[in-house]
Amino acid sequence: MKEFHKINLLYDFYGSLLTERQQNFIELYYGDDLSLGEIAEQFDVTRQAVHDTLKRAEQTLGTYEEKLGLVDKFSKEYRSIEEALHLIQRYQTGLEPDGLEKTKEILESILKNRQEF
Secondary structure, X not given: XXXXXXXXXXXXXXXXXXXXXXXXXXXXXXXOOOOHHHHHXXXXXXXXXXXXXXXXXXXXXXXXXXXXXXXXXXXXXXXXXXXXXXXXXXHHOOOOOOHHHHHHHHHHHHHHHHHXX
């Protein structure tokens, strides 16, 4: 997963747990594509301060993911749903005669994992 996409996904899940300043910097840097200098100018701080705040925020997001694993669970579930949809399409075209049974197994697995959540 590309770093940019990874940080955005982590932020979607855990962003509200960051400080307001960290949230602002992440949104401006990753969301609005502002440079460190542009953010520093807006907040009247140094580029180094922006860099340090971003790195701390990224590290914090990574720590939350290590402990909670929500992004990993979401990604696995998403891939399973994609696989189920693919199987249904193949079943409809006659290419996967067992497609419905396999899809049922995938969906049951997703539900089981959700219950453990």
